[in-house]
Amino acid sequence: MTGPRTYLDHAATTPPAPEVVQAMLPYLTEMWHNPSSIYVEAQEAAKALDRSRARIAQLVGAADPDEIVFTSGGSESDNLALRGVVAASTRRGKHVVTTGVEHHAVLDPLEQMEREGVAEVTVLPVRPDGSVDPAAVEDAVREDTVLVSVMHANNEVGALNDIAEIVRRVRAKNPRTVVHTDAVQSAAHLGVHVDRLGVDLMTFTAHKMYGPRGAGALYVRHGTPLQGQILGGGQERRIRAGTENTAAVVGFARAMELAAERREADISHERALQERLLEELPRRVPMLAITGPKDADSRLPGNVSCAVGFVEGESVLLALDLAGIAASSGSACTTGSVEPSHVLVAMGMPGELARGSLRFTLGRQNTEADVERVLEVLPGIVQRLRALSPIPVTEPPSDWAPWFE
Ligand SMILES: Cc1ncc(COP(=O)(O)O)c(C=O)c1O
Structure with a gap:
């Protein structure tokens, strides 16, 4: 890699903040002991876990630190929530409600449980x-609905969901249905x-908030039926076995603390850069449609997603990479696959247009110069790729029209 690089993929992962690394170091070098052991060093590690749990509980408004279950990240928390509730609710039913735009960490376990015959999924x-x-969520809830899982903010297009309203409606229809959100x-x-938000279960991960990878949590409201999925040593109130990753948990708590301290500044910084891109990209690149909500209030700060007609998103990403810009075509986990994003397809976008999807996600370190760089290089990249394309670049098909409005 030569020359300066511009990182615009913060929804995939974020660089660990220096304060996070500092907080973690003592637990990698001195207090690395097993928090379940009895000697004094281990007890220091156990205390650090307790402090981190209490701090995270306080930051997310949990009534009791015990309602925070540490996991290895977002995927594990989602899997635990879904499998755990379904397994603990077999006498009440097996119906689950979710949406077509959830992360694969939600959709895939549900699909698997449906194949196994243990869940029926809407x-x-x-x-x-x-x-x-x-x-629509309320309409889908039935007498035998044991779980509703709807994400708070979409990772590809930044759409925010009104989780508080969804919870109110679900409770009114069936007070026994558990509500999970991937946050x-x-x-x-x-x-x-x-x-x-009123939910029973909430998924968190540290590495999207300038914390380390491999640390996350599931918030579990007291009284929620949930069967542990990783069995063994009995850690995390028997819900999630495994020797705790003390350093990562300490880093996770510090990252969440910093996020809370810097929230206002982060939001206004990211919104300003986001607005410039949202406004300017469609002006500079012909046949580029912004995807996701148009108004900033309904959109995750820092998220800029679009679909560019008559190019493959992957080809644009490679060219951007050569120009020093790291971005994504949707969720990092599906990058590399040739299928159009399941999120855009669920939103009703024609597959041919969805193939040109791009996502730029801004973070703390980005500057106006980063944004200007994208605006400078992207039009030329798209023009070159269209000129090379074996598919003739014509007038956009009529079913693309609503996406350019
Ligand atoms: C909405 C959402 N849920 C879950 C995950 C998975 O989280 P993790 O990478 O911590 O397993 C991601 C990561 O991309 C995500 O964006």
């Missing part, structure tokens, strides 16, 4: 901006409060 369509209609993307940017 996957709801979403609105063209990627958000879900709370009334992996929103917790970093917006801050989340379990009582204000």
